[in-house]
Amino acid sequence: MMLSFYILFLVFGIPWTSPTTIKSQNGFTPCEFYPDCQCNKDNESSLYIADCSGLNMTQIRKFPNIIVKLTLRMNSLNEVKNGTFFENRLLRTLDLSFNSINTLWPSSFIGLEQLTELDLQQNSLSRKSLTYSVFASFQSLVYLNLKGNFYQEFQPNISSLVRLKTLKMDFAYKETTILGKQLSNLKRLMRLDLSGFTGNCSIIHLTPQTFQYLPQIHHLNLSMCKIKSVQKGTFDKMKNIISLDLSGNTCLKFQVLENVTIDLQFSAIKILKLNKIHKVFDMNTYLQTSHIRHLNNTAIEEFHLDSNRLQQIESGALKYFPKTLKYVSTRDNMFSIGPYLYDLMSMSIELFDISDMFKAHKEDRHPETCNMNFVCTWHREAQYNENQNIQMKELLFESGQHYHDDNAVTIIPIPYRLKTLRFRSSDSKYKIAAVTLSNNKLERIDVSNNILSQLIGPLKNTKNLKYLNLSSNVCSNISTFFFSPDFNKLEELLLGNNLLGLVLPSDTFGQIFQNLLNLKKLDLSENRISILPNQIFKSQRKLEILDLSSNFLEKIDFKLSHLSHLSYLNLRNNLLTFIDSHTILGINHIVNMSKNLSINLLENRLVCTCSSESFIKWIGSTSVQLVNKYHTFCQLSTGKRILMINIPEIYKRLEKDCTSYEVLISVLVVTILLFFIVLILGFSYRFRWKLRYFYYMVKIRSRSKIPQIDEDENEYMYDAFVSYADEDRLFIHTQLLQTLEKENGIRLCLHKRNFLPGNDIATNITSAIHNSRKTIVIMTYHYLKSYWCMFEFNMARMESIYERNNENVLFLVVFEQISARDFPLHILEVVQSQSYIEFPNDEQGDVVFWLQLVTALK
Template sequence: MSVKYSIMNLIWLVTCITGGRSAKCPLNSVCTCWKFEGKLFADCSDRSLSKAPTFSDDVIGINFAKNKFSTIPQNLPTSLLHLEMSRNELLSLNSSSFKRYTLLQNLSVSHNILTEMSLGTLQSNSHLKHLDVSYNNLLTLEVMYNISFDLKESQIQTLILEKLQCTYGVSLDIKQYHVIHLKHTQLLELNLASNRINSLEFGVLNALPKSLRILNIADNKLSFGLYIMEFPVLHNLEILNVSFQSSFHQNNLTGQFFDKCNDTKIATHCTCTNDILLDMVVKENDNGNDTSFPRNWNHNTNTNLAADSFFPFSSVYNYRNYTIYLPRNLRKLYFHDNLYKMSIPKLPIGLNNKLTHIFFQRNIIYEIIEPVTGISQLQYADFSGNFCKNISKSFLQLFSKLEFLNLSNNALAPIFENDKESEMFRNQRLLSVLDVSFNRIVHLPERVLQNNINLRHLNLSFNSLSEFKVNVGHMTKLKTLELSNNQLLELDSETRKSLDRLPLNSINIHLFGNNLKCSCETLDFLQWMQNSKNVHFVKMKDYTCSFGRNATASFKDLDTILQKLEKTCSSYTLIMVLVTTLIIITMTTTISRILYRFRWKLRYMYYVAKEKYKEDVDHLEFRRQNSFRFDAFISYADKDRRYIIELVKTLEKDYCLSLCIHNRDFIPGTEIADNITNAIHCSRRTVCFMTKHFLDSYWCMFELNMARMEAIYSRNGQNVLFLVALESGIMKRLPLQLMDLVNSNSYLDFPSDEERTGDTESAIAFTAKLGETLTSD
């Protein structure tokens, strides 16, 4: 959530900008320096330093992370702007620690063992913009007063105070005096995560600067309280993170479980009384500025009484008439992974907000009774993993701009199953992504998504659907329909027709893990799966179907399955059956022989058609006729790569060739056959290095046959396939159907083992011949 500004990040940024050029620093050989815009940045991280080396005056940033400093070095350039001291052994900081570095803008002392940060430590650093004191869990939250007091007239923008308390112990409250001196700064980001904070004293949020844009109070133990009503005073807050509340932090009774907590530490320098704090806070009110802090606050009463005197709904009866106001510029609210077990009643939220994203996943919100009002700008909502069993059908009625909705991993089956009039998603016409997986849904009404015309991705996986009859004909932008891991036997005819009528050319349907049935009743469905041009079944070869009582069949043999079903389901007379059987046998035999005879041609045509399907035909033809991405595709067996890789490097270097090899140039995540076909199709020539390993490899022979088909059917018979015998006599082992390659075309013999290494005449001549061949038109 928070962006931690560190010298390490800055140095890496400079490294990227300068192309990684580095050198030893001018006055010492320990550190590495980068020059950027005439200024030097020194990286001295992870060098076991306990004393600082000498630096020239033009060094403005130093990274001392992961060293052994116990104090802040005092021999650094006084013009220093950035100092990274994280992960050292710093024990305490005082007024002399940074006194000479008055120009500091970025400072990190995180992940040390600090026990004290005295008042005045940062009093000389008025230019400080980014400060990180996180993960010093012996400092405790009381150090906030000293830090805020020192920074009250600074240029501070980012303040990271994460993990100032040890993990286990009694929960704590943030008091006004902790933050009161930050009020008139221009702070943009404040991180108070992982500090066992239980509550905020009423007035704390009002004491924060109005410039604040990011507030992170995640991983604490926050309880509900009237301080929630104070959030609207943070007018410019854009991101609020209150996630991971009351996290268990399980660690198997090791490590942090035995840390000695310093929770009894008392702020010795704070002498602020409540009257002084009040004067400081309400002074802004006297200047005519907006503040919600009560003017009649009395320090002799407790916080709850003071709050009750300010809010008009202090009686039980009046609690029904309340409105929760959000910061008017809040855009993202993170409220996930909390251990709050609760239901959400009617929740009226003030209209004056810009909230677009809410992250409420993995809580324990078991019920949402009434609609949530006031956040009409919402575009992204994640309520997944909440063990929710009941949501009001009017819950979403005011979220008319919602584009992404995740309700997965709940128990909302009864809600969806009974929504016959599309009440749940009635106003979500802009909804693009809907995820209701893992909800134990048994069936869905046809009209449940009737109003969601802009749906692109619908996820219904991991439910218990035995049929899918939801009307999808109006979803003209549908791209993905996720139905995997249900109990589906088939998709009914109306759904199939609706999918075929959709205007898009490719709809991805996931049906893996269903109880698909191969029978006469589902024959039409299986035929549709095979023949549909508008639907792509993702990983269809992994599908299985029940064939009879105990038998199952894989969709790898879908053709065979269909043939069996067609014969089984026939109702012709005996003669017709015999004739049909004879015809089928004859045709099957003939087709099988034809398919076997032309199997490589058919496979080649399939993959070329698949490529054309993905790309614009005109553009593809233009590219084929005018240029190729590679000069040659090099086909070889992995066990022969040692010689081939060296040869490829030589050819690319000496002959300026662009060669394609599978180890380097194939696209990850793409099917091997697609990669091979695309590589051959995009290469001017194909060179096959023949060895016994090559002939024994399925994919090598696939590459050889695909290259042969490319030469015959796409290159008008041009000689684009070259064979290189890497072993003596290997050409005699070629299959008979490939011997024409040897009989009708010459091939090259690779030098013998003794001649392959070194600059022998044979090796040089072979490389030259191959290079000249591949560079010629």
């Protein structure tokens, strides 16, 4: 039985699932008459469809006459007793496949005169069971499957099935390869399946006599029948044949094609399958004109040549295909550049599948033993000269062979009527530079799962292209001009599973996709994208589906609001914690216009904290369809992950937790900050001169450019520093300097004379005051208006307080009459608390003034 499951897996390409699961998924419920079986009503007849498969039944029970279709496959049945179905005269379909039935009695199927389909495949039926009388009961049978029952030469007598249209059976022989004369009664038989893929087939040689009694066949499947030769005339009488499958007969080789195609000329052939008629490790093959030229006289529509190690085609051979040919499949071959590429443009095909080139292979598990292992030799016309080879290299690009010229334009020959081109999984390592397609009607191109690492372009002459698949190409670079203006009809672009996260973040102005004005679907999944620029999708106003799943997006920076047709945004499996308010506004704008938007946020790092409060509220109120919203998790501030099942409750909880202290904390923080700011500002203003004094004193001492006083000996560089306004310099440089310094030997420091060049003014002033015993202030209105005079005055005050132990170093000389209200408060305080001297400006008073001044300074 497990072998049967394995065969099902091979044939249908799907994993085996239990019958009960399959039935429950298709709306079946337990039958009233037999609960172990599953039933469903047939819409046309109102009778029951009963499925009793996989129940390990050992015998067939009696079923009521209310069933139109009965399935008993995959049980343990070993016989069908006489009269088993006598009462089931309404039964139309009976499936007894995949059992162990070895015995059929003459009356096993009596009562099934109206049966139209019978499946007995994969049992153990013998010659004794498959007798004429067994099939005599069937008067309406149109479908019969006997595959997987006999392994030796045997042809059951089914001549009574005159209405039969489809026959599937084994065909193994020892001596003869002729299908029996008894089949000549089956005038309505149209479909004959002898394939060894689903049964047992061994027809070493096909001769004109093999199918002589079945000239009416429309569909003939001879795949994997171990055929080694086909004689001319084998299919000559089959003028009505529509499809012929000779695939999987690895001993045939291309040399047999001429015998096949010459028989098929003038027939009704539409589909010809010649897949894998060479062994896996045969020499590379060469398709010649003689192999296919007779097809020119047919109306063939499909031609399959997969897995034949095909490398070259004779020049001109492709021109023999008729104009009716629409679909060509040459998957899993090994094509190389050749002159035949020019012939492609003359073909009328609409779909061309050339995928899986250079695919890795393993030897067949049970390879055929051929009479002789044919070694393919090149046809003499295949030896094209070197000039032709160079021309072909100029025509097409091949990895590492295009003269290393990035500015060269590559021209690709395309059949004019071709609409679909598939070039998937071919391990093609190309850097696509400037490429132009020949005149074409291409609508769909699939070049996925290759290694197109750089898309430089431009790619031109794609004016009809609607679908382009460039996914899984390890692509890390797309130029801003790869998608030329010729892509104006492109609707679907697949770029998933690449490395575009390296280039898209730098496309600040949205130039990469700027010409894709009609794009409806864009897939950028699995590209390691961490950020997308704001204008990346600026031109995609018709975009309906945007897939950004499985990237590294932490936030949505790109503009969304203009995508008015967007219906599905896939953000699954990123690093999003929440959607910010700006993006929410853009999404709401889309919803207001289209009202049909779905967003997938599964497998992100969504959080339900105060920072995402507005996002949680939006999820609970928005009309956007969130995919599997009730299977989406978010993380609380405690670290616990919860399902976002009850959004209003989560928001209510957040609102309580986040708003109860938020205002108080905000006010408190602002108040404390304001207090400290005011305190610092007040402190700075109150002690501004002290701070400035200390700053300049530290600066002076750190530079050590000004000689410092010796405090122990109390010596100063100057007896007095004279602080005066520049407008009063005449008095200073004539009378003051003459009287005090020249006549009385008092050393004065004047800024015009004694300040060191290179030091800033404030440093010179502070240094001069610090290195002078006294500071003489010549107080005038000009002095009160001068910034630097005020600076000198305050530095002298700081010096007396912090360096001279409150010794009064200021000596005020009021040079002109100044009203008390004109004095600043800090100067008025000094004037009122300390003695000062007024300049008399008369001859007698001058003598006293200078005497007092000299006495005070000495």
